Amino acid sequence: VHAGKQAVRITNEPEGEKVLVGLSNPRPIPLPDDSRAFSVSLWMKVVQAPQMIELRIASADRQGKTLTPWQEKGWRFIRPPIEPYLGEWKQFTAEFVAQEEWGGVLLTFWVNGAGAEVLVDDITIETMSPDRWQVAGVGSRLPDPAAGVRMWWEGPLRKVYPTEAPPERTGDPIRLYAAGDEREIVQLCLRPDQPVGNVSVSFADAQGPGVLPASAWKANFVGLIPVANLTSAHGILGPTPDPLLPDPSRTLPAGETTSLWVTLHVPRGTRAGDYTTRLTLKGDAFAAEVPLQVRVYGFDLPERPSLRTIARIWQSHPGYEDLFLKDLQDHRCAGTGYIGGVGITSQDGRLVVDVSGLPKAIEGKLRPYGFEVFNVPSIFLGDASGWYAKDGRWQGLELLSPEFDREFAAYCKQVGDALRAEGVLEYAIWQIWDEPQDEEMRAHCKHLAELVKQAVPDSRIYLTTGVIDELIDLVDIWCLPWPSTYSQESAQRARDHGAELWAYENSLYSLDVPDSSLLLRAFPWRLKRYDIRGVEWWAVSQWKSDPWTVPNQYPPQNGGGFFLYPTPDRKG
Structure with missing residues (x-):
């Protein structure tokens, strides 16, 4: 002791x-x-x-x-x-x-x-030594598919670097276990002595008590990102596996390990039991088959996870936003940031709010994906550095002036009324500030929150900070910087006032950390332990420059601010 x-x-x-x-x-x-x-x-x-x-x-x-x-x-x-x-x-x-x-x-x-x-x-x-953070391997050596080519499988929680050698363990086949609508992953690793060109992958239907169609399987080669500067004591320098490549085929480089990320998505309603199939590899003077075994449990995942996730898309190339939204849906996210449909213009010191585009925005960006969370636009006014508007104005009005208060409240009321009429007000989060740091910022938050509540009493005000007593009667969702701002006492005070607790942990964006996948897997279970109901990823595509060549987009870690990459041609 x-x-x-x-x-x-x-x-x-x-x-x-x-x-x-x-x-x-x-x-x-x-x-x-x-x-x-x-x-x-x-x-x-x-x-x-x-x-x-x-x-x-x-x-x-x-x-x-x-x-x-x-x-x-x-x-x-x-x-x-x-x-x-x-x-x-x-x-x-x-x-x-x-x-x-x-x-x-x-x-x-x-x-x-x-x-x-x-x-x-x-x-x-x-x-x-960063070696202490390596995730233990769980895979097994598979029969060599060709002379001079080693092959093995590995679980999804271990990053497979190009320097990796095959494990000594042999004899364990690839077995996956999943419920209906669950995704399960395995990595297939190949290490040839000589280059192997044009390697592609195909699947056959899996046979069992029913049929798991070939379309339930997907394979992506894992790309490498150059990490030139460590930003974590866990980090490893050099080529680092992270992006899943869309290319249907690839040349396997000599003397390096290439990982193939194999995803199974079990359709809802699939009959319980054991299924078998084969994965086929083909390349220049190269062919191999890999047996796959699947056990399907006799139930489906709930259609909506109990932990709601908001994942904000900040950048996407023209014509690709729907693909980004579909990706969030596939990963069971509850929503993203702004959906559009609201316009503001100023006429003689008065704001004119146009909500005529809101029905189209809801039908295009909310309902098709089953989203239940989105940000109300134009009310997110500051962060840890202070007001976003360094000129001290919002829509041409001096911040916190009587004119601002009048027009800001009027704007909130019109938007709130429109969202209520469309039946989506309960999904809207009214985020007014990000990480207020001092008494002055907290006073600003209180002022803005009172204006929102005055205009839209049934709004859900959302604030990314630890619980603040002065705001406890105004904030409906406390999104806590995790785990530093959590305490059982403050959490109970917030819940006693009817609030939900969400959380975020930005350090989990680390792409160069060997145990990052393990940390991400554990994160939702840590939140469940403390009855946290939602989680925020502040950005999944915030590219200040090219993430393929500059992984340190946002300090303090490589990978900060993005999980998604633009396509390799930088066009999608």
Whole structure:
């Protein structure tokens, strides 16, 4: 049991904002040059829960000078969850990667929230190897399909890198287990000594108590993305498997492992039992058949998942938006961002709202996909940096002026009335801000929320932040930065006021982390454990540049802001 005899006690004023606690080391802690991946650990006990705890890792050069600006120099901001440390000592461990110019680090401990009391002890930094984060293989060697070609299968939770060698285990066939309307994945891995051109894949109907049609199967070659800079201590440099390629055939390079991502989607109503079929590979002077076994359970998945997912499409090329929406539907998402259909113009200081396009937008982008979540347009006005409108105006009106209040409320009422008339108001989320950081921003949120509720009493106001007591009677959906802002006490207060809890964890966008698939698989179960009802992916296609060549679109991780890629020709 950790005694904490040397612990530092951190308290916050009964009322107030962020307090920078004096835990900064006076001189940088030197980092060894032979490692760029580190773990930081500390012992912590929370006596009175704050809104948030943050461990800031600032960087210094090899002469001890602090490196700035932090956005370019890769400072790390680690936010431990609060709930596990309430009333008892526990060890917290996190990882960070140091950029090449880092010679040392300075640690600072932040506590945000009035009346907080936190005990901290025994902070240490150690080098670590990313190999410890490799997901254990579950696959098995298959018979060589041709001389000089090794073949094996692997599960979907392990990234198969081009340097991978086949496993020693043999004799286990490919077996998949799935319910109706469930998708199950297996990877087929090929490693030839010489190039094999024009390799393609086909399937046959699976026979059993019924028939699993060949159309239930799909295969995609897994592409590689160049990772030149680590952004995670878990990360691996070099060619990294991530995109699923649409190409029907591919040349297998010599001396490298190529993964084929095989997806089975069991149709609803498929009879329970065991099915068998074969996957056929064909290429230049190359052919092979791979047996596949499937067990179908005697039930179908619910048509709508209990965990609702909003996944926002920010960019798609002209003519491809329907394919993006269909992809979200195929992955059982509950909705996306904006659906359009609402226009605003200004005439003599008054706003004219045009909702005539709303029925077409609903019929085109909502109902065909069964979506039940979407953003109301033109009310999302700020984020952690402040107002989006740096000129301080909305539709030409000064923010928070009497004229703004009048026209903003009028706009909300007209849109709310139109959504109600179309029978979709219950699906609309009224997101007014993203991650408000201080008292001023929270005051803005309260002002905007009161205007929305005044205009549309049955609106669902949505806010991405930990629970804020001043807003607890106004917010209907708290989307929590996970897990740092969750506590059982605040969650119960929100639920007592009729609110739902959603969550998001942006670190899960990491494409270069070997265990990222495992972390993503575990994420919904973690949310279920705490009765979280929804999850947000802030963007699935936010491409500031070309993600095929620049994976670090949004720090702090490679892969930030996108799960979908433009087509390889960058046109779709």
